[in-house]
Amino acid sequence: MNISLYDVSVWVLPLVIAITFHEAAHGFVAHRLGDNTAFQLGRVSFNPLRHIDPFGTLILPGILLLSHSPFLFGYAKPVPVNFRNLNHPRLDMVWVALAGPVTNIILALAAAFAFHALPFVPAEAAKWTADNLKNAFLINIVLAIFNMLPIPPLDGGRVAVGLLPRFLAYPLSRLEPYGMLILIGLLILLPMAGTQLGLNLDVISAILRTLTGYVIGALLFLTGNA
Template structure:
């Protein structure tokens, strides 16, 4: 299974930009709201080198490309945030969490708008730009939708912790150390178990695909592409 430089340029480049801007947005908003942890560690930056996780940002996406996976996924080093240092920890945590997905939606919107410039480009350049823009739209919407699942430590989980009544929020927050295990369970293990009994238990992936489709269609309509 060969992978070309063209494949890398139209998939990995949009992925690195999406992840970098997502993490940087968390850092910028946290810094603006009183927490200097990320700033002091040099993470309030759009320099991808400070956010790249060697496995999550480079090796994992490359492996998925080599395997001709139907989806591309990756992650960066999480931006450190000391929520107690925020001026209003409970509500500011919500703004910090929302910053990442909101930035991804903004990037997706910009990509959708940029489709209108393709007609002004030379034919040989237009295809490469078009593929980058399509993947930028897809990757950013997938990251935004996935991260808004209400499971800590995903952004949606932290939003839920901040907005729920304190007792419920505290109970949800206690799941954070087990959040990735829960995600692996519902996204991978549960569907595998269901397939052994002829059951489709891949409910979360179906919901994510449906929501991603709706958001992409909305962005295309808003930007005059549909």
């Protein structure tokens, strides 16, 4: 696979912005709702170096890209939140978790609206700008949908723990230390095993692709790009 400097320039910038804003949003909402942990550690910041995880942000997506994985994913350093400091711990945990994906949808909307300004971009920069906007639109939607999977420590898992009755929320919360292993198993190992058995076990990726397609269509319609 030949990856040019141009490819890097139109993928890395929107990816870094998407991840940085996602993580900063978690910290900002936690700060507003009573927990200063992330704020004191400098994680309410638009400096991407404060949020990048070498393995989750760079190595893992690179491995998946080079191995032609059907669904690309990665993660940043989790923003530290002490939920006991929040004004209303269970409910506020939901708002803190939702802040990241909601921010990504807002960024996707902004990218889609920005397409209407492309005629005003100088001709020599138009293609590069368009490719960055297109990738920003896609990356932010994928990041939002992926993070809403109901598996801790993903945001969807935190939302589920905050909303479910305690007898269901507690066992789900206990999965958090194993969440990434579960995801790798569902997204990589299970499809690989299915291939060996002649079965299509790539169910999670299929669900994610379907949901992503619906959201892409909805946002393109809302922004007049359909």
